[in-house]
């Protein structure tokens with residue numbers, strides 16, 4: 001049985017849970033990180049020296065880094081079409097996966113932390129405003145991109161939709177004023193309605 005370590009409030013754990021559920025795989029999720037702790041335990045550090053979640057164990061392979069885990073799962077079950085074998089199409093998926101992890105979600109990080117992980121009296125309005133503005137620029141890129149395609153990389157659902165979908169799940173639920181993004185919202189409705197997304201969509205932002 002696949003084992004996954006990580007709290008479901010983590011976006012990187014959410015991405016992996018979405019991938020596992022999308023593929024219909026059986027797995028055991030073990031709470032770790034955040035209020036559950038455990039990531040500084042020596043046994044956890046042996047699995048991931050960074051002390052971060054998610055970590056997965058699949059048939060003796062211990063893996064960390066959410067996008068690497070998703071690629072491993074998609075490569076193991078190629079018939080699901082989550083990571084196309086054609087190099088051009090695969091690069092397109094990889095591009096958006098890298099963008100989610102290095103640009104889109106980092107832009108939103110301060111806003112998320114200000115709302116959900118910082119007591120009201122300690123919040124920094126300027127930091128919050130900067131992060132919301134940076135996230136709105138990210139949303140604008142998605143809004144233009146999704147005007148011309150049903151999914152992130154064309155007409156079929158891929159890993160790019162999972163990782164950007166987990167990002168959008170936060171952006172569209174945060175209690176802020178957002179510029180109107182009808183294309184982004186239509187696409188989010190499409191991907192978040194998939195059975196594989198159910199656990200992530202149901203998880204409250206905390």
Ligand SMILES: N[C@@H](CCC(=O)N[C@@H](CS)C(=O)NCC(=O)O)C(=O)O
Pocket residue numbers: 010011012013032033034039051052053054064065066067101
């Ligand atoms: N690049 C890593 C980042 C992993 C990461 O930053 N995980 C955060 C949660 S999103 C974490 O473990 N934080 C410490 C904790 O939860 O205790 C990935 O994509 O998996």
